[in-house]
Amino acid sequence: MGASGEVIATIEAALLEGASVKRVIDIKVANAGEDLVVGAKVDLPAELTMKEVSVVLHQAKRRIRAAVPEATLIYVEPDVWVDPNAVQPTTSAIVTLSYD
Numbered sequence: 001m002g003a004s005g006e007v008i009a010t011i012e013a014a015l016l017e018g019a020s021v022k023r024v025i026d027i028k029v030a031n032a033g034e035d036l037v038v039g040a041k042v043d044l045p046a047e048l049t050m051k052e053v054s055v056v057l058h059q060a061k062r063r064i065r066a067a068v069p070e071a072t073l074i075y076v077e078p079d080v081w082v083d084p085n086a087v088q089p090t091t092s093a094i095v096t097l098s099y100d
Contacts, residue, residue, distance in 0.1 A: 018063065
């Protein structure tokens with residue numbers, strides 16, 4: 001059983017407080033006893049370094065914990081949002097190139 005719409009909206013608002021989180025792609029919330037397990041996918045700017053992505057995701061988790069204290073297991077994953085109404089996404093919209 002998942003969380004109420006109000007809790008999900010609170011989690012989404014906490015994620016979007018971060019300047020680098022462009023969009024929340026998906027949120028899943030499940031009960032684990034008295035705890036909540038939160039899984040979220042967020043759209044981040046492609047130009048962020050891996051270190052910057054790690055910091056953004058860590059800060060996002062902290063904001064969720066502050067907003068919803070019963071959320072004890074939190075997984076936030078970077079992803080790429082592709083407009084479902086787009087005729088065909090460009091390769092650069094869905095592929096991250098190596099910078100090595």
